[in-house]
Amino acid sequence: MAAGHPGPAPDGVPTWDDIARDHVDFMYSVAFRLAGNHSDAEDVVQDALVRVKRGLESYVPGSLHGWLARIVTNVFLDETRRRKRRPQTALPDDPDRVIAGAPGADEALAMESLPDHLQDALNGLPDEFRTVVILCDVAGLTYHEIADQIGVPVGTVRSRVHRGRTRLREVLS
């Protein structure tokens, strides 16, 4: 533990500072694997940390990473639904809206300097397979937790994990 840091409260509930310092890498990894790029992953983590801050008082000590992964995933899924419902292309008479452009130079540089065959393979999976594989193998959720998270039966989770991994094997081999 870093010198001078107070550490978790006696009741085992971490502070927001604890989470931001010690667990943001985990949150970011889940977010990045889901979103597939740095810019969106940063937005997801930012919104997730806001929800963590608001929800921390009611956190019941248990699987902290499971809780954080669920929040990150919900932020991502919420944003995905929002984008599907609200087209991002600009209207000619609406100067406040911005046309989605090419990735920024910094992101392009980052992506270029960090070749990630795993992410390419994950991006190639259908959404329903990619999400469960990431929740299982990146976030470490159980099949039941994943089923609760995305609202499908456990058997469906099991099947999707298997099919997702099978497709990844074909791509990565």
Place this chain on the structure above:
Amino acid sequence: MNLDDRFSGYLDGELPAEERPEIEAALAADPELRAEFDALRSVRDLIRAEAMVVMRPGSFERIVAEVEADSGDDIIVVPEAEPVVAPVVALADRRRRVPTFAAVAASFAIIVSVVGGLGGETTLPAVGELIARHDAAAADMPTDTGDMDDDMMASMPAMDDTMSMMGAEVDDDLVHAIYESSSGSVVSVFRQDGDLDVDELVDEMDGGDTGVMDGLPMWGKDIGDLHVTVLDGDGYVWTIVSDVDDTMDEVMTDAMADLPSRSSGVRERLHDVAEAIVEPFGFGI
């Protein structure tokens, strides 16, 4: 289910105990299956080994600064830490004697007509059921809130002086907020996923008025003592049920102009109503 469909479950220790011997016997007897299993395990191990991603330089500091700036103002309510599954929740713990919708919600099956087609999904709100939900909530509305303490008031979503949120429920894709005005009028706002075909609704409801409000296709009709307005916008179908006894324009003025919102447009007001439930109250977590 095929045998190999269960490999990942076996690999992750997620297969029921009674199914494991069958997998183990098959793997021991069939080298090809064993090879396939080993390949899957390699993929899983690769994902787990390479899962971590490093943030870009400076990102962490910027995110923390923005979170601290964002959360320093109007944190309204603490959401549940655990995910809400099949969430049907009243705001009973937020405000004294607000309607308890769970029993009402459990007694109705929301019938939504979804018609597939090249243009996407068409959703026709089950107006009768929505009216029933509105009536049940309105009947349970408290008649006095005089002893509501300041903390309870402070925990409510931002609201203005004339229209107060009295309860909320979320049932699958249905979001329902009920408001009461200072004059005693009760207004329900329902949100469902989908796009509305106004003409279909006219057929379904044997008439009604159609038009456009703030750019949103609209249908409206007086049903009994209530006025029902349905709007199509942004991938949602909005249904507003009001006991305001007035013409449509006045109903919309009364029911919607006072809704708490940061924006002036009808579209934005409706979205803010739904987000006042879905986001601060933690249904999204």
